[in-house]
Amino acid sequence: MGAGNLTSGGFFAEKTAVLDLPVYILVAIATALLLVGAIFAFLFFRRRAAASRVKHTSVIIPSSTKEISVDRVAEGGVGEVEVEVEVEVEEKKKGLVGVNKGERLLGSSSGASSSEAAERMGNIGWGRWYSLVELEAATGAFSAGNVIGEGGYGVVYKGVLPDLSIVAVKNLLNNKGQAEKEFKVEVEAIGKVRHKNLVGLVGYCAEGAKRMLVYEYIDNGNLERWLHGDVGPVSPLTWDIRIKIAIGTAKGIAYLHEGLEPKVVHRDIKSSNILLDKHWNAKVSDFGLAKLLGSGSSFVTTRVMGTFGYVAPEYACTGMLNESSDVYSFGVLLMEIISGRCPVDYSRPPGEVNLVDWFKGMVGSRRGEEVVDPLMEVQPSPRALKRVLLVCLRCVDLDAQKRPNMGQIVHMLEGDEFPFRMEHRLTRERMLDASNAPTKRIPLLSEKVIAADSERSMWR
Missing domain, CATH: 3.30.200.20 (Phosphorylase Kinase; domain 1)
Incomplete structure (x- = not known):
């Protein structure tokens, strides 16, 4: 029997129970599988090592809130x-x-x-x-x-x-x-x-x-330097320059509130964060305290942060933050631009320490012309001054819902109509329309101005 096996091919030629295949064929299949497995293992570990090197040299990209x-x-x-x-x-x-x-x-x-x-x-x-x-x-x-x-x-x-x-x-x-x-x-x-x-x-x-x-780099420094620094007996900030700075600042904030998604609430609007170029164009800076506000949110609750004297009272009390908080801060800034006074100045008499309270008192007692910075060589016209004073008062209204948005403030500062008078006229006209339905109302000049202005972008 042994001689017969050797003659016919020996042990490797014997057929097995696996598909009736000879032993040498099974050995060949097993060897091939081992080689293929070794090749795949080599490629896998090589790719893993390459991925590890890339991971160490790439930027970390977080994907969570x-x-x-x-x-x-x-x-x-x-x-x-x-x-x-x-x-x-x-x-x-x-x-x-x-x-x-x-x-x-x-x-x-x-x-x-x-x-x-x-x-x-x-x-x-x-x-x-x-x-x-x-x-x-x-x-x-x-x-x-x-x-x-x-x-x-x-x-x-x-x-x-x-x-x-x-x-x-x-x-x-x-x-x-x-x-x-x-x-x-x-x-x-x-x-x-x-x-x-x-x-x-x-x-x-x-x-x-x-x-x-x-x-x-903004070459003319910040607004605080020009309002409160040593600029000599006459301020280089004329009335027209101050209004230009106010309008530029308002446009920058309006873009944050109305031109971005999600909108950005700055939370630290103040004179030291308004930079000026050599043509007195204003640029809002320092967004380290900024808060993103989604389109579906009317406010966001945070812990109070900002600069003393500029923080809106409702935000300081409740921590509820939205665009109107920036509007209040802008109102304080506008008062600062007009008067040349700091929002809080303990060197002044008790009734004049807080700029907002003093400002409201002066305007309420019909002494608005006395709030103008005495370092201005040429005083503004009564009409121009009254318009800006009323914008100030609207911005710092204690009822946050009654404050205008920054887009409206841009139109108020650029327009010729007084904001309060314009609203009162519109209210009276609507009441007349309701009582005299058949009569066709002639649009007011102020409404025509607003309609024309709405066609222009405030972010130009």
Whole structure:
């Protein structure tokens, strides 16, 4: 029997119970399967290793809604309310630079250099990513001679980039994680917005614990400097310039409220956050406290945050925030522009410490012309002054629902009709129409003006 098996092929030629196949065929099939499995395993682990390398060198992209608590240190002079605020930011799923606590934003685990990281980043939608080395070179190693502003938020430096363009670099102070939080809020709120009355965000830097924002440089400083600084016996801010600044500011805020989705509530409208270019065009800045408000929300509840003297009373009492809170702050700012006084000034007599209370009292006693800044060489006409005074009073109405929106404020400041008189006329005309139905009413001149103005964009 053994000789017969050898003659016919031996053991490997014997047929098995598996499909009646010989042993050598089964061995060949098993060997082939092992080879195929080894090849697939090799390709799988190679792809996994490549994916791991990409993960370490790519930007972290969060895809969830986070709550950010913001804590801001009070500034000198008129201090800011020192309370925490919870800011809910709907982070973009594509492009938003997100940073986890204790992590570097770009390639820390891979040991990549700043130049390599910058090359990888390029432009992700909010301007260019700058390395710390680039910004140190632009600002002279953040020298004291290049400081153009500072406060509880951090320090702002003037910088010159290699292409000779001038920028303002805001180095956010990391107070209890404040820099990280404000960095995210500001980039989300204003990073992709472009408007002539809003300061443009050129880029940003995030390396280690450093968080910096790079803005376009505005060469004439902020409004606070020109209203309350030492400008000599005669203010360079004439009445026409002041109204131009007020209208530009109103247009910038109107765009935040009515031209964006979700809308943005600034929450820190004040003279130091209004920057001026060499032609006195106003640009609203500092969006670190901004709050996003969805189209389906009439308000959002937060902890109170802002600057003392500018905060709307209903927001200070309830924490309920919406666009009317910015309107109130703008009303205080408009009073400040007209009078040249600070919102709260403890150096003045008791009845004049609070600007809003003093202003209302002066207008109510028909002494409105006395609120005008005495440093203005040429006083405004009574008609122009009365129009702006009435806009001020409407903005700071204690009933938030009676305040106009920012689009209406732009029309009031640009128009010739007094807002109160116009509303009263419209009310009387409607009453006459109701009592004399067959009579066709002739449209008022004021209504024609409003209709014509509505065709123009307030965001030009």
